[in-house]
Amino acid sequence: MSDQEKRQRKAAIGYTRTSSASNVGEDKDSLVRQRKAIQAHANRAGYKIAAWFDDPAVAGSDMIDVRPGFMAALQKIASNGVRTIIVETANRFARDLIVQETGWKRLQADGITLIAADSPDQFVDDTPTAVLIRQILGAVAQFDKAMTVAKLRGARERKRRKKGGKVEGRKSWVERSSEDSDEGRKIAAMIASATRLADDGLSLREIAAELDKLGYRNERGSTFSPSSVRSILA
Secondary structure, eight states: OOHHHHHHSEEEEEEEEESOGGGOSTTOSHHHHHHHHHHHHHHHHTEEEEEEEEEETOOTTSOGGGOHHHHHHHHHHHHHOOOEEEESSHHHHOSSHHHHHHHHHHHHHTTOEEEETTBTTTTTOOSHHHHHHHHHHHHHHHHHHHHHHHHHHHHHHHHHHHHOSOOOSSOOHHHHHTSSSHHHHHHHHHHHHHHHHHHTTOOHHHHHHHHHHTTOOOTTSSOOOHHHHHHHHO
16 A cells, blocks of 8 residues: 555554453453454455544443543544544444443434444444345344343252252352452442441542542442442442
8 A cells, every 4th residue: 555545544543352351461361353354344445444442451442432432532533623423333333222322323313424344334224225234234233232241040950959059150240349458448348438428429430530539430440430439339
């Protein structure tokens, strides 16, 4: 590709999302795989990735306005004039059908084009057929996710009945806070602070910001996401 062709390429934002914290980290391939797919499509379609935005450990059922990475992407778009966001697949944008449709409609209203690298026309066409296909694919992804969760829950229940006790790998915040350790006591203090802030009427995002000021952050040293705050308060 010539220098002139590179200069003529349209700018786009690359967005990635990983649902599970177990898939987040330098030794995991989810982020690398997503970025490679997005970059490959950008190269084929004549786009250049102006910036990357990630939402690690954010559920596909979370609305886009509670995702730190996606909201940062929208803020970037508002300042640099880019009007295209590329994701690896529609599921990376959202697994929940309602979240997928409402999120796409919001972007469309703002003049922002959403492109799934594996199916470039999925979010571009607004014909009745395209809408139906998009909704069917979203419903299938949502059903697949629900079936996976149900199978895992069933497997855990069978193990619990067979062996007794808890079999899930990751402990809850409350369970971790009851441990007789410095970390356990710190988590207990964090839960108490979050509960007090919630009682004061603060939103999940506001609680996350206040916890950050108090020195409570996630495992990556970043501010908690609203969904993480919700799990802390659960």
